[in-house]
Amino acid sequence: MSDDGLIRELPRIRKFAETNTAEDESFRQYLKTRLPLSNNELDGVVQGITDAVWEKLDCTTCGNCCRTLQIVVDQKDAARLARRFGITTQAFIERYLAVDQDGLGYFRTSPPCPFLGDDNHCAVYEDRPRACRDFPYLHERNVRSRSYTMVENCATCPIVFNVWERLKERFRPPARSSGKKHR
Structure with missing residues (x-):
């Protein structure tokens, strides 16, 4: 982990995503059904966290999405292309x-994207598909x-993983009571 608290290494991220499946599902249910924020408030929080994380992570140091996801075109x-x-x-x-069979197009070579360079830069960045944008x-x-x-994207994208982890830190659900009263 770096000084900013972000995890950048894909093997570590994948391991965390795999290990935290039950925790992530539990938090997802809490977020969907019990988190006391409106949709707009939650969207604003996610936007702020995303901007803070994105500022510190450069997609071109990773390029994992271009190497592993099937890109709809x-x-x-x-x-445009x-x-x-x-x-x-x-x-x-x-x-x-x-x-x-549904008529959706995707890159024949996907993954990886045929326009991903060895330097993780997109050769068609200005004209990239909407899914990439x-x-x-x-x-x-x-x-x-x-x-x-x-x-699902936590194991693929360091930005998503770190945003999700910060959401969990910020909105950790209260511990459930066992129903027993303590005297």
Whole structure:
């Protein structure tokens, strides 16, 4: 752990995520059903924690999401990327995408993303797919409804992991009473 309290090492993060499954599920249930904050208040807290963590973690030191997640590429993404390469949308789709039974496109080589450089920089950053622009989804509204995805992304993204851990520190649920009265 660094001086700022953040954990950056993916093997440690994966181990914590694996070890803390029951704790994370319990906290997720508390966050969804019993945390005494409105959705807007919780979203604001998550936004603040995310900004503080993001300020100290550089995605290009990791790039794990680009190496491990299947990236959805919609029609608008394909058209934007095709323009970047000066080819037709259909040519881009044929060259780079596979399409699943639901009609969703994803990079044929995914994972990893074909545009991830050895330096963890995206070769098409300005034109990257929406899924990449939005990941890790911490700035989106209604954290409660997305808390399962957040827990799932803890093992993939150091930013998500550290935001989740700070949320748990800040809102640790009160210990449950055994029902016995102490005299």
